[in-house]
Amino acid sequence: MNYKKIAFDVMGSDNGLIPAVDAAIKLLGEQKDLKIIFVGKEDLIKNALKNKKYNIEQVDFLDCKEIIEMTDGIIDIRRKKDSSMVKALELVRDGKADAITTGGATAPFIAGCIFIIKRLESIERPAFMPVIPTLIKDKVTLLLDVGANLESDPEDLEKFALMANAYSKSILKVKEPKIALLNIGEEPSKGTEVHKKTYELLKNNSQINFYGNIESRYVTSGFVDVVVTDGYTGNMTLKAAEGMAKNLLFEIKQAITKTLFRKLAALRLKKAFNEVKAKFDYKNHAGAIVLGVDKIAFKSHGSSDVISFYATLKMTYNAIKNDVISNLKTSLNIK
């Protein structure tokens, strides 16, 4: 069978490799044309696979001695040549896998994508792009960049918009994605010189359905399909929203379990709370793609559990299936 192959770096995430392996088994059961190459300490992986039910044809291994740790920096991607992250990236570079998924450290991973997979032609700065849940049912918003770069110039931001546009169309099947520029206010005159120039570029780009500026308070409101920003601002905005969601949910949990009376009432709302959590919990949106490199590269949250890894692997699989790289190249006019 002509398998779609994911090189899955199962080392280096906070919760060890068991949730990673479990998530892989789940997706393999669902997608019969998927092959997962487990990259990492083979004995540990095989141990985690013991007694699990799966089709052995769909599984492969690449044994590695080293691990890129959470505390490792960009430089370690050059130093740890036998690490699972480097080896998995090389599998993709060499065409032995169609995509990589990892739960490892972000900075070395992005650096590895750039050094090993290489950038797409005309892309100076690749972007790191998560999928954000919104108030609107089944609608997500793509936010980029959230931290692959600290700074971006208007031309970078225009390319982010073009890449996210192609992703939204090809993967999320949005017909004419609405694309907004993150800014401190809605008027075209708001923000820095970079904002003003980017506003003009996006407004005048006929490939893009430009919405205008959007404030960070509306990133989760579902008004648009794509929000473009520099990596520094995107990182701050994403973490501020995530942190508030986490703290608020914690606070609510404290309040509704304070007395026995409240606990009993809360039990009856368990399903309701689970619905909200399923939507706004980052576990279901733990995957982010490195956009602008020549292959499909997904990162799952460092503290991923089975749900998170499963969600990210599924996004990776969908990206292969919908040939996202060809779509990106077309939108960027790369032959």
Add this chain to the structure above:
Amino acid sequence: MNYKKIAFDVMGSDNGLIPAVDAAIKLLGEQKDLKIIFVGKEDLIKNALKNKKYNIEQVDFLDCKEIIEMTDGIIDIRRKKDSSMVKALELVRDGKADAITTGGATAPFIAGCIFIIKRLESIERPAFMPVIPTLIKDKVTLLLDVGANLESDPEDLEKFALMANAYSKSILKVKEPKIALLNIGEEPSKGTEVHKKTYELLKNNSQINFYGNIESRYVTSGFVDVVVTDGYTGNMTLKAAEGMAKNLLFEIKQAITKTLFRKLAALRLKKAFNEVKAKFDYKNHAGAIVLGVDKIAFKSHGSSDVISFYATLKMTYNAIKNDVISNLKTSLNIK
């Protein structure tokens, strides 16, 4: 009696002047040494005061014809010389009031503070500073700047830290306020050149109890008393957190009222939800001070209701009572 006097610009906020007047009446009843000078359309204000119980000694009026509208810009503070905002600022400048409170447009107000009240010696860029609720009971965090400036250099940021330090000590009675620098990661090496230089300045400033870098996800966690950042990043972070809180609370409300069964259970948790809302609703934290000008100047959220205006007026009153300007001057070494 030697009254503490607030010039209260009651025009130009989204909900009209009635909530502003009602909030003032409430605080006047509680604080017998407070006088409020209502600045705005006198006939409308007097109409709103009709049938209200208050001590007429504690109330004064300044009639103005013009209003700074929400859509007005910085330039309008120069143009609308008979506006309530300008007139109220002039009362403070001329020593006829100890402080100003407004619910009007932010940008003209900050500009007005700088043009009319004037900056403190040595302060190039005043900051706009709200009070952020946190997970920890009765603990708030001061965040500055949230948008008075788009850019700040390390020296500005150090002054923000010194001013917030003095505010935290004198108004919030925190003994040794922990001060953090907002950044994309915790390590000293993180962020831009401005971050790295600011990190050094704060670390080496003996007046400051420096915590180190903090990520935006922890701004509402209550780890520190003050978070220092440039106005652009502060604005993005604050709005992202506010937006997420609002959207999440909305989503929960939808989920717990979807069926009759859920509605009934939710009724029993009304008090619990109100506790959470009271804490994280910006209404109770609607006030922000313009820090770095020579008088006390507070802005309440544009869409303030009675609760918001009351909270902001009370902050203003406390700032007068605790002589915040003298404390700021001392901490900045201004005689």
